Amino acid sequence: MGAKFEAIEYGGNGEHYCTLSMPSASVYKITMNRVSNGQPENRIERDFLDLGLSKALDDAEAHWRSQRNSVYPAASLILTGSGLKFFSNGLVLDKALDDKMFFAGVLDPFILRLSSFPLPTIAAVNGHAFAMGFVLALCCDYVIGKKNGRGWFCMNENEFASTIPPGMLSVLSRRLNNWKLIRETILDCKRWTPPQLHDKGIVDVVCAEEDLEREAVALGESVGKYAQKGSYGLLKHNYCTLHDEYRWIYQAYLTPPYSSPRRRIETDVFKLLMSEYEVSLNNDNMQEFFVRFHGPKETLYQGGVWKVRVELPDQYPYKSPSIGFLNRIFHPNIDEQSGSVCLDVINQTWSPMFDLINIFEVFLPQLLRYPNPADPLNGEAAALSMRDPKSYETKIREYIQRYALPENVTLDQDNEEESDVEMSDQGSLPSDDDNDDQVPGSVDI
Incomplete structure (x- = not known):
């Protein structure tokens, strides 16, 4: 294995x-x-x-x-x-x-x-x-x-x-x-x-x-x-x-307060706001917000900070959220340009039992800790990780220095370049109303 x-x-x-x-x-x-x-x-x-x-x-x-x-x-x-x-x-x-x-x-x-x-x-x-x-x-x-x-x-x-x-x-x-x-x-x-x-x-x-x-x-x-x-x-x-x-x-998990998607959205976003994470709602909209995410300790991404955008569909938690990295990160399973994320563990197993805290405490740290070069969104990162691990580590550190230093990453919402990140509307429980022509996006959680 x-x-x-x-x-x-x-x-x-x-x-x-x-x-x-x-x-x-x-x-x-x-x-x-x-x-x-x-x-x-x-x-x-x-x-x-x-x-x-x-x-x-x-x-x-x-x-x-x-x-x-x-x-x-x-x-x-x-x-x-x-x-x-x-x-x-x-x-x-x-x-x-x-x-x-x-x-x-x-x-x-x-x-x-x-x-x-x-x-x-x-x-x-x-x-x-x-x-x-x-x-x-x-x-x-x-x-x-x-x-x-x-x-x-x-x-x-x-x-x-x-x-x-x-x-x-x-x-x-x-x-x-x-x-x-x-x-x-x-x-x-x-x-x-x-x-x-x-x-x-x-x-x-x-x-x-x-x-x-x-x-x-x-x-x-x-x-x-x-x-x-x-x-x-x-x-x-x-x-x-x-x-x-x-x-x-x-x-x-299908009874109040969780039976109503609106109540569940309010509950989960409130839990995230009350946690140790820095969160900023986009125009006070609980279905679109930004989270300041720190690279996990004892990984190559330790010391880096990323601004992550989260969008909750109306059917949340029965349909999965979408997320995207707004500042660049060098990782085999994260598209460098769009911030899209290939996170198989969430795509395969999203359940209404999961919440927003799980995403930032478990799923994203696992993605950074255990990249999967066999299923890449960034072919260069995947190839480099297998061919030349030392150069791969060096490039990760270079990206942190250029794009992810803590003092340079804020939750300000007036950065047009960051706000143009492509987001996915796909989820684990697709509805008949989904747009087949949707923009490719970040993560289907």
Whole structure:
């Protein structure tokens, strides 16, 4: 698939959450390592998902997509924990209950994200999986458990008089295949061993504790081919959103305040205005504005600043936004003259669940971090990146010095040359009113 990358650490608030690595050339691995009570219990709350697992999933997907040539490379992803006692000990319940938007705004979208990830996913369950930890494993396509040592699967909510949130129930009802199994798991709080769940078709592989990673990598290498056509995640996403128990999660994004495009536009633009990004509305129009975007740290674009124009169609978020770089940037997937962007990850997978913050915190940084010279808009940049990497790096720095120094990039709207950038009106959900003669544009997000 291409060169492996160095392991990436994720954390926040003084804690280490997880690590993304590649144990083989076609297998990504997320290792959870959040310590509670002196050991890695990997208990789940907002920051663990937002700053840890979600970012790791985003980076793995971005790296995989950046390797695309005529087809995507074969690849898979393992989710596991460090240590031998816990895979995950479930939610940090008090924090989850105090956070009014945690379940609908964080946990449920994460469940759908992992369940519809575009690569085959493998839960290598290294220890106990309690409550949401059990559900976390079941969000993966394959589950490997230990035939010896610690490794119970248990939904123990009834033991401490708690309910199970609907998003978690949706996974259990989809994966546990009969009422007796559901009753024993949810109501009786049965502590299942991996061999027991293997006999019931829930766990795919059981192995010795010391062979867990080897078995997971071998399985990942054998199933990675299913990701090559690019439809693997879409098939899972459609199944999840159409499955009766998953429908409510998807519908949550189609109900107020999100059912009305106007309300959703106002909500998302307000969130962007309240963020750390510098934003300027064009004549107070919430559907056209400019964002001052800094090159990501530890990339060739660090130190550069770009003025990015954003246009929201009337059908947003069901139709994707358009964006364009107004000052020049040297990048294989960004047209130097028009500012158009070839951003396959967004073209392929735009969903109403994404918002404007995702664009500037995830999608654009990934584009700059992982260029794809096999699908260029700037042929010179693509060729130079493959033929002469040192000259490619030098030219990027030259462009930053000429066009992207922070002191020279403002959000003033009186620059005619900048305002003439071509924008795209195409989106992920085209309407009958689209103009077939539209000007080629920047990014179809």
